Amino acid sequence: MSFIKSKFKHPRLPVNDLGLTYRDYEGALSTLCAGCGHDALTSAIIQACHELSIEPHNVAKLSGIGCSSKAPNYFLNKAHGFNSVHGRMPSVATGANMANQDLLYLAMSGDGDSASIGFGQFAHVVRRQLNMVYMVANNGVYGLTKGQLAATADKGVKNKVGDLSLFTDIDLCVMALQLGATFVARSFSGDKKQLVPLIKAAMSHKGFAFIDIISPCVTFNNHSGSTRSYDYVHDHITTAAVSDFVPVKTEITSNCDSGDCEDVCLHDGSIMRIQKLSDDYDSRNASKAIIDIEQHKAKGEILTGLFYLEPTASDFHEINNTSDRPLNKLDQDVLCPGKRVLTGINESFR
Amino acid sequence: MTANTSILSESTENNDIEVDEDSLVNEFVVRFANTNGTGSASANNMFAKAILRMGIPVSAKNIFPSNIQGMPTWYEVRISEKNYLGRRGGKSEMVVAMNAQSIEADIKSVKAGGYLLYDSSKYLPDSQIRDDINYLGIPISSICLKEYNDPRQRQLFKNVIYVGALAALLNMDFTLLKGLVRDQFKGKEKLITPNIYALELGYQYANKHFICPLAIKVETRDLVNGRILVDGNTASGLGAVYGGATVVGWYPITPSTSVIEKFASYCHRLRIDPASGKNNYAIVQVEDELAAIGVAIGAGWSGARAFTATSGPGVSLMTEFLGLAYFTEIPMVLVNVQRAGPSTGMPTRTQQSDILSCAYASHGDTKQILLFPDSPTECFKMGAQAFDIADVCQTPVIIMSDLDLGMNDHLTAEFNWQDEQAYQYGKLLNKEQLDELKEFGRYLDVDGDGICYRTAPGTHPDKGAYFNRGTSRDHFARYTEKPEYYVDNVDRLQRKFVTALNYLPKPDIVQGKKSAKVALIYYGTTSHPITEAIDELKNHGISVDTLRIKAFPFHDDIERFISKHQDTFVIEQNRDSQMKTLLVNELQIDPNQLTSIVNYDGLSMTSYQVVQGVLSHFSDKESKKDAAKQTNKKVG
Numbered sequence: 001m002s003f004i005k006s007k008f009k010h011p012r013l014p015v016n017d018l019g020l021t022y023r024d025y026e027g028a029l030s031t032l033c034a035g036c037g038h039d040a041l042t043s044a045i046i047q048a049c050h051e052l053s054i055e056p057h058n059v060a061k062l063s064g065i066g067c068s069s070k071a072p073n074y075f076l077n078k079a080h081g082f083n084s085v086h087g088r089m090p091s092v093a094t095g096a097n098m099a100n101q102d103l104l105y106l107a108m109s110g111d112g113d114s115a116s117i118g119f120g121q122f123a124h125v126v127r128r129q130l131n132m133v134y135m136v137a138n139n140g141v142y143g144l145t146k147g148q149l150a151a152t153a154d155k156g157v158k159n160k161v162g163d164l165s166l167f168t169d170i171d172l173c174v175m176a177l178q179l180g181a182t183f184v185a186r187s188f189s190g191d192k193k194q195l196v197p198l199i200k201a202a203m204s205h206k207g208f209a210f211i212d213i214i215s216p217c218v219t220f221n222n223h224s225g226s227t228r229s230y231d232y233v234h235d236h237i238t239t240a241a242v243s244d245f246v247p248v249k250t251e252i253t254s255n256c257d258s259g260d261c262e263d264v265c266l267h268d269g270s271i272m273r274i275q276k277l278s279d280d281y282d283s284r285n286a287s288k289a290i291i292d293i294e295q296h297k298a299k300g301e302i303l304t305g306l307f308y309l310e311p312t313a314s315d316f317h318e319i320n321n322t323s324d325r326p327l328n329k330l331d332q333d334v335l336c337p338g339k340r341v342l343t344g345i346n347e348s349f350r
Numbered sequence: 351m352t353a354n355t356s357i358l359s360e361s362t363e364n365n366d367i368e369v370d371e372d373s374l375v376n377e378f379v380v381r382f383a384n385t386n387g388t389g390s391a392s393a394n395n396m397f398a399k400a401i402l403r404m405g406i407p408v409s410a411k412n413i414f415p416s417n418i419q420g421m422p423t424w425y426e427v428r429i430s431e432k433n434y435l436g437r438r439g440g441k442s443e444m445v446v447a448m449n450a451q452s453i454e455a456d457i458k459s460v461k462a463g464g465y466l467l468y469d470s471s472k473y474l475p476d477s478q479i480r481d482d483i484n485y486l487g488i489p490i491s492s493i494c495l496k497e498y499n500d501p502r503q504r505q506l507f508k509n510v511i512y513v514g515a516l517a518a519l520l521n522m523d524f525t526l527l528k529g530l531v532r533d534q535f536k537g538k539e540k541l542i543t544p545n546i547y548a549l550e551l552g553y554q555y556a557n558k559h560f561i562c563p564l565a566i567k568v569e570t571r572d573l574v575n576g577r578i579l580v581d582g583n584t585a586s587g588l589g590a591v592y593g594g595a596t597v598v599g600w601y602p603i604t605p606s607t608s609v610i611e612k613f614a615s616y617c618h619r620l621r622i623d624p625a626s627g628k629n630n631y632a633i634v635q636v637e638d639e640l641a642a643i644g645v646a647i648g649a650g651w652s653g654a655r656a657f658t659a660t661s662g663p664g665v666s667l668m669t670e671f672l673g674l675a676y677f678t679e680i681p682m683v684l685v686n687v688q689r690a691g692p693s694t695g696m697p698t699r700t701q702q703s704d705i706l707s708c709a710y711a712s713h714g715d716t717k718q719i720l721l722f723p724d725s726p727t728e729c730f731k732m733g734a735q736a737f738d739i740a741d742v743c744q745t746p747v748i749i750m751s752d753l754d755l756g757m758n759d760h761l762t763a764e765f766n767w768q769d770e771q772a773y774q775y776g777k778l779l780n781k782e783q784l785d786e787l788k789e790f791g792r793y794l795d796v797d798g799d800g801i802c803y804r805t806a807p808g809t810h811p812d813k814g815a816y817f818n819r820g821t822s823r824d825h826f827a828r829y830t831e832k833p834e835y836y837v838d839n840v841d842r843l844q845r846k847f848v849t850a851l852n853y854l855p856k857p858d859i860v861q862g863k864k865s866a867k868v869a870l871i872y873y874g875t876t877s878h879p880i881t882e883a884i885d886e887l888k889n890h891g892i893s894v895d896t897l898r899i900k901a902f903p904f905h906d907d908i909e910r911f912i913s914k915h916q917d918t919f920v921i922e923q924n925r926d927s928q929m930k931t932l933l934v935n936e937l938q939i940d941p942n943q944l945t946s947i948v949n950y951d952g953l954s955m956t957s958y959q960v961v962q963g964v965l966s967h968f969s970d971k972e973s974k975k976d977a978a979k980q981t982n983k984k985v986g
Contacts, residue, residue, distance in 0.1 A: 028828075057815060060652075060807045073817050073829075080807035081817040082651055084644070085674050091599065091641035095648025095656060096807070098597045098632040103808050121644075124637040316634075323628040327596035328654035328806060330630055332773050335594040335655075337620040339767045345588065346764040349578035350403070 005029040017053040025050045027074040032067060037189035037215030038137045042074045044192050045106065045135075048199040049076065052247060060096055060103045064089040064118060067144055068110030068137035068215070076106075087118025090125035090134075094316075097130050100326040101317045104203060105132035111150035112142050115170045119151075122172070126179040126208055131315035133202045133209045136172055137189070139217040140228040147220035154227045160220050173307060174293055176210040177286045182313035183209035184289065185243075185306045188233055189216070197245035197272075198306065204245075206267035207313040214302060238296060240289075240305035241281050246271040264311050274306060283309045369443055369463035369566065376406050376431040378443035378566045380516070383456040384509075385449045387419030393509030394425040396534065397516060398759065400527045401429055402579050405571040409435040409878075410579075410759045411954065416604065416697040422452040431573055435761055436879030439956035443566045444520075446512055448490075454478060465564060467512060467519070484564075488515055488555055497551065507548040514552025521563035523570060524553060578726075578764050582755035583659075585726035586685050587612030588765065589733020590657055591620060594773050595683070597656035598633040599645025601664065604697050605753040606687035609659035639664035643671040643684065650675070650682040651818060653778060653806030655737045657683035661753075662691045662704050665711065672746055673712025674820045676843070679804070681740035681776075685733070685749045687756040690952045699952025700753035702874055703924035708748050709902055709932055715840060717847055719747045719854065720902040723755065724877040726762040728900075732855070734767075742776035743850045744804060752923070754875045754954045777803045784810045791825040792816040793839060800846030847903050854901035857908055861895035868892055868964065869915035871908075871944075873899040873929060875954060876921045882957035887964060894964075902932065909937045917967070918944050921960055925950045 005028070013021035025046040030039050049056070056078035063069035065086035072081045084092045093107055114122045114136050125134070140153035149157075152172065153165045176184045183205045187195040195213065202209035214233050216222055222229045227236075248269040262283065264272045274283055282288055289307040296303040316322075323330070369378075380397070384390035391412070398410040406429055413424040428438050441461040447453045447468045460466050462482040468474065470487025479485075490511050494504040517524050528546050535541040556562055586609045590598075600610045614633055621630045636642050642658040649656035660668065665686055675682055688704050690696035711718050721736060723729045729751060736747040784790065784805065790813055793802050805814035816827040822836045823829055830836075861869075868887075872880060877898055887894055897911050912918050912933075920930040927946035934941045947963030949955045 055811065057811045058808050061817075078812060078815050080805070080815050081819075082648070083817060083819040083821070084647075085670055085820060088640060088644045088671065091636060091644025092648035092651070094634065094636070094641070095597055095599060095645035095650070096652045097648075098634065098645065099649040099652035099654030099656065100806075100808060120637050121641055124641065128634065317632075320632050320634075321627075321629050322632050323623050323626065323630050327630070327632060328649070328652050330596060332594060334623075334630055335596065335621070336592055336767075336773075339769050341620065342592070342765055342767045346578055349580040349764075 016050055018055065020050065020053070020056075022046060022050050024078070025056060025076055027072070027077040030071075030074045032070065033219045035218040036067070037139060037213075037217070038068055038071050039074070040189040040192070041135070041137055041195070041213055041215055042071050044189070044195045044199055046075050047192070048196050048203065051196075052200055052203065054104060054203070058103055060105050062089050062093045062096070062105060062107040064109050064113035066110040066113050066142070067217075068108050069113060071108045071137065072106070087113050087116070088121055089113065090118065090121040093132055094125060094128060094130055097132060097316065098322075099328040101131065101322065102326050105130070106203075107132055107134045109134065109136050111136065111138045111140060111152040111172075115151040115172055119170070123175065123179055126176050126181045126210070129180065129182065129208050129313065129315050129319065131206055131208070131317070133199070133211070135199075135211045135213055137215040138172070138212050138228075139215050139221050140226070141217050141221040143217050143220055157227050158225050160223055171293060171297070173210070173212045174290050177290050177308055180208075181210045181308070182207035182310040184286075184308040185210070186212045186214070186302075186304045188214045188237055188304060190230065190233070191237075191304075194239070194242075194304065197243055200245040200247070201243065201266060201270070201272045201306070201309075204266040204268045204270045205309070205311070207310070207315045214304075233302060236301050238301045238303055239277060240292060240303055240307060241277055241283070242275040243306045244273045244275070246273055264309055266311055272306070272309065283307075369461050374565050375567060375569055376429055376571065378429055379438055380427045380429070380444040380446065381442040381456075381459060382425040382427075382446045383449045383452050384423050384425065385451065386414060386417060386421050386423040388509070389506045390423070390425070390448065390509045392534075393513050394427070395759070396527075396530060397513050398427045399579060400517070400522055400530050401427070401568060402574060402761070403526050403530065404523055404568060405574050406431055406568055407433045407435060407573055407577075407761055408579070409437075409761060411437055411754070412758055413953070414698050422449050429568060431571055432882075433573070434882040434957070436882055437954040437956050439953075439958055444516075446516070448508065448512065457483075465519075465566070467515065469508075486515075486519065486556075486560060488512070488552070488559075493551055493555070503544075507544070510545055510548035511552035511555075514549035515556040516552075517549070518553045518556035518562045519560060519564050521567040521569070574761070576764055577761045579759045579761055580726045581608070581757055581759050582723065582726045582729040582751050583608040583687065583757060584612045585729035585765070586659070586733045586749065586751060586756070588616055589730040590683070590737075591616045592730070592767055593655065593683075593734030593737035595655045595657050595737060596631045597645065597649035597654045598631075598658060599636045599642040599656075600633070600658050601636060601639045601642045601660070603639070603661050603664050605689055605757045606659040606661045606664070606685060609685050609687065609756070639667040640671065643668040643682070646682040646684070647671060647675050647680050650680045650740070651806075655683075655741070657685065657737075659685035659687065661687050661689045661697075663694065665704055665708060669707075669712045672718060673714060673716050675746045676712060676716045676718065677714075677820055678818050679744040679802070680746075680818075681737075681744050682746050683736045683740050683749065684746060685751060688750065688752040690950070696952045698753065700875070700954055701923050701950060701952065702750070702752055702876070703928065703950070704750070705922075705924065705928035705932060708750065711748075717903070719743065719745060719847075719850060721747060721749045721855070722873040722900055722902075723749060723751060724874055724898065725755070726760050727765065729755065730765045735855075738774040739850070739853050741778065742774050742801070742853055743846065744776065744801060745846070745850075750874060752875055777801055779803050779805050779809065779814060781810045784813045787813065790814050792827040793823065793842075794825045795842050795845075799849040800842045800844070801849055851903060851905055854903070854905070856905050857900055857911075858898040859896070859907060859911060861911075862893075865914045866893045866895045867916045869895045869897065869911065869918040870921060870960070871897045871899065871912075871918060871929075871933075872921040876923060879955050879957035879960055883960035886957055886961045890961070890965065892964065899929070904933070904936055908933070909939060912937070912939050912943055919947050919964060919967070920944050921947045921955070921963070923949050923955055
C-alpha cells in the first residue's frame with residue numbers, strides 16, 4: 001500500500017459543469033484497511049458530488065469518532081471538516097447548520113457513534129429535521145478498538161474472537177423512520193449503482209436525509225458466521241425499490257424495466273425515479289416501510305433501497321423562521337440593539 | 351497551616367440583639383414567609399420596588415425550594431440607607447408570616463422588639479406567643495373570603511393586602527405604591543383597579559387597627575443614584591443580545607434557565623427582521639447539556655457567536671466538549687450559574703463551588719478563561735464582552751455567575767453601551783484576506799502571540815479549508831502524533847493564554863498610599879458584604895485593602911498585591927477554598943500567605959461572617975503567640 005498520494009492527473013479526465021474533475025473532489029489518502037467498505041463509500045460520495053457539480057467549499061463535512069468518522073478526511077479536501085467527539089456529531093452539525101444554512105452538510109458516522117454512545121444525539125437530530133445528509137457506515141463492529149460487537153450487530157451472531165451478540169440489535173433506519181426523518185434509505189458500500197443515486201437524492205433533499213450503508217469490516221467482521229461480511233451481504237441482500245436520480249434540467253431517459261415507476265420531484269427540482277419491485281411498495285408510507293424492513297429481517301434478508309421520501313418536508317430553519325441571510329453573516333448593526341434601546345430597558349428596572 | 355474559618359450557625363450572629371433605636375429608619379430587614387406557587391413573588395417584588403422608588407437602597411433575596419407548589423419559601427428584603435446590600439443574616443425586624451407550615455420557625459426569626467404580621471383569621475396557639483415581640487394580626491383570609499368569589503383571586507389578593515398593610519405600618523409612600531401597580535400592569539389595565547383595591551383593603555385595615563407608622567419605618571431619600579433593580583440572569587441574557595449572539599443550544603437547569611428565557615424574550619423583541627418578520631437568531635432546546643454545548647461549538651466553528659447556559663451538573667456533562675473547544679480553538683461562551691453541589695446538591699441554594707472544575711475543565715492539560723461578574727451590571731457587560739474575548743482568543747469563555755447573582759434582584763448601576771464599540775472578531779479571515787494570503791495553516795503561529803488565523807466553512811473556493819479535529823495535528827491541521835508537533839502545539843496554547851491577559855478585565859484593587867497590613871481578596875457575590883465588612887472591621891481598629899478578582903487566568907497585579915500584605919484573606923463560598931487553591935497553584939505564592947474565609951451553607955455570605963473570619967484568625971494568632979511565650983518562659 002502506498003502512503004503517498006499521486007498528484008498525477010490524467011489530462012483528459014472528464015470535467016463537470018464547474019470544470020472540475022473527479023480528482024478535485026478527493027481528500028487525503030485513506031489510512032483505513034485495504035478493502036474497507038468505507039473506502040468504497042468515500043468513492044461513492046466523491047462520484048456523487050462530482051457528478052452533481054457541487055462546489056466543494058460549500059460543503060461542510062462532519063463526523064464523530066471511529067473508523068467511519070475518519071472517512072471525511074478522505075474526500076472533498078476543499079471543504080471544511082469537523083471531526084468531533086464520540087457520538088456528538090449531531091449537535092455540532094446542528095450548531096453549524098443553525099449558523100449557516102447555505103452549506104451542504106455531509107455527515108459520516110458509524111454504528112458505535114450513532115447506535116450506542118450517540119444514540120440520543122442521533123434521535124434528536126432526526127426530530128429537529130436538520131437539513132443534512134446523515135450517513136452511517138454500518139459494519140456491526142468496533143474497528144478502532146479491534147473487533148467488539150456493535151449495537152447494530154444481529155442478536156446471536158459471533159464476532160471474530162467468538163463473543164456472542166447477546167442483546168437486541170438496533171436498526172437505525174427503523175429508528176429514523178419512527179422519529180420523522182423525511183428521507184430514509186439503506187444501501188451497501190459494494191453496490192455503487194444503488195448507492196450513488198441515493199447519495200445524490202439525499203443531497204438534493206431538503207430536510208433530514210438518512211442513509212444506513214452496510215459497509216463490511218474486512219479485518220474484524222468478515223468471517224463466516226458474521227451477518228455483515230461481504231459474502232453474507234451479497235447473498236442476503238434484497239431491494240425494496242430501484243431508484244435512479246435525474247438531476248435538474250436533465251431529460252429522463254431511463255426506462256422502467258418492469259413494474260410501476262414513480263417520479264418524485266425533489267426540493268432542488270431534480271427527480272428521483274423509483275422503480276417499484278413489489279405492488280405494495282409506497283415511498284410515502286413510513287410505517288409500511290418499518291414493517292417491510294422487519295419482515296425481510298425475519299427471513300434473514302437485508303432490505304435495501306429507498307424506504308421513505310417526503311419531498312416537501314420543512315427543515316429546522318423553516319420551523320424556526322430563521323432569516324434567509326445566514327446568522328454567521330449578520331453584522332453588528334443588525335445584531336446589536338444599541339444605546340437608545342438600552343436606555344428604555346434600564347427604565348423598566350426602576 | 352492556614353486557618354479555615356467557617357461560620358455556619360445563624361444563631362451565633364451578633365445582630366440578634368433587640369431592635370436597635372438607631373436603626374429604626376431605613377435600616378432594617380423585612381422577611382416574607384410564603385408558600386410557593388401562591389403568587390407571592392410579584393407582590394413581594396412590588397414591595398421592594400416601592401422602597402427603591404422612595405430613593406432608599408434595597409436588596410432582595412429569594413430563598414426557595416426545588417419545588418413548584420406547596421413548600422415554604424422566603425423573601426428577604428434588606429432596606430439600608432448605608433448601602434449595605436449583602437445578606438444581613440440573623441433575625442428580622444419585621445416578619446410577614448403567611449405560611450402555616452413554617453409559622454413556628456418564622457415567629458422565632460423575629461428580632462426581640464420586632465414585629466410579626468400574620469393572618470389572624472385563625473388563632474395562634476399559646477405556644478406561639480412570644481412576649482418580646484409585637485403581633486400584628488390581620489384577618490386576611492376572612493377579608494378575601496368576603497371580598498372575592500374566585501378561589502384563585504382569594505389566594506392572589508392576600509399577597510397584595512399585606513403589601514397594602516405594610517405601606518401603612520412602615521410609612522411607605524402610598525401614592526407611589528399605587529403608581530407602581532399602574533406601571534406593573536401596563537397593557538393589562540383590567541388588573542389595575544382590583545390590585546389597587548386590595549392594596550387599599552390592607553392599608554385601611556392597618557391604619558384603623560394599629561398605630562401607624564411603627565417604630566421601624568421608611569423615609570424618602572435620594573440615595574439610589576440612578577441604579578436599577580434587576581437580576582443577573584436577565585442581565586446575562588441581555589448582554590448576549592448586545593454581544594451579538596445568534597445561536598443558542600440549551601437544556602433547562604436551575605438556576606440558569608432564565609438566562610436563556612430572557613435572551614429569547616429580548617430576541618423576540620429586538621431581533622426580528624422588520625422587513626421579512628424572520629428571526630435574526632436561532633435557539634434550540636436540545637436533549638441534554640452535551641448537545642447544548644455541541645450546538646454552541648458547531649456554531650462557533652462556523653463563525654457565528656454562540657452560547658449556552660447551565661449550572662454545575664451541566665458543566666460536568668460539558669467537560670469533554672470544553673476540552674475539544676480548548677484544543678481545537680473554537681470560540682463560544684458558557685454562562686455557569688453556580689449552585690450548591692456536589693451532585694444534585696442544593697439546586698436552589700447558592701455557592702461558588704465550580705471554580706476549579708471550570709478553570710481546568712476537561713481531561714488532559716486544559717485551561718479555560720473564566721470571568722467573575724459581581725453584579726447584574728457586570729453580567730451584562732461581561733455577557734457581551736465574553737463574545738469578543740472568545741473570538742479574539744479562539745477559546746471558550748465561562749462566565750461564573752451564581753444563584754444569588756442570577757436569580758435575585760440586585761441594586762446595580764444601569765446597563766451601559768457605547769454605540770461606537772465594534773465587535774472584535776479577532777483573526778477570522780474573509781475571502782479577500784485569504785486571497786492575499788500566500789499560505790494558510792490553521793495552527794501556524796504567524797504573529798507569535800499564540801493565536802493563529804482561522805476560517806469559517808464556505809469562505810473561499812480554494813483556500814482556507816482545514817479538517818478540525820480533537821486529535822494532535824501539525825500546523826496545517828493534519829493528524830500527527832510526532833512529539834515535536836504535539837509539544838509545539840500545547841506550548842503555543844500556553845502562550846495564547848498569556849496573550850489572553852491583554853483582553854481580560856483587570857482586578858479591582860482598593861488600597862491606600864501606604865498598604866494596609868490586612869487585605870481581603872474576593873470575587874463574584876462575595877463582594878456584596880464587603881462594604882459593610884470594611885466598616886465593621888474599622889470599628890475593630892482594622893483597616894484593609896481589597897482586591898476583587900474579575901478573571902482567570904490571573905493578572906500579575908494579584909501576585910504583587912498578595913506579596914505586599916502581611917495577612918491576606920480569600921473570601922469565598924465553597925468548602926474547599928477553591929479560589930485560594932487556584933491562586934496558590936497558578937502564582938508564585940506561599941500558601942501560608944493566604945487565609946480562607948469560607949461559607950458554604952447555600953445562603954449568601956454575610957459581613958458578620960467576613961468580620962468573624964478576620965477576627966478569629968487574629969485571636970488564634972495571638973493565643974498561639976501567648977502559648978509560645980508561655981513555653982519559652984518555662985524553658986527559660
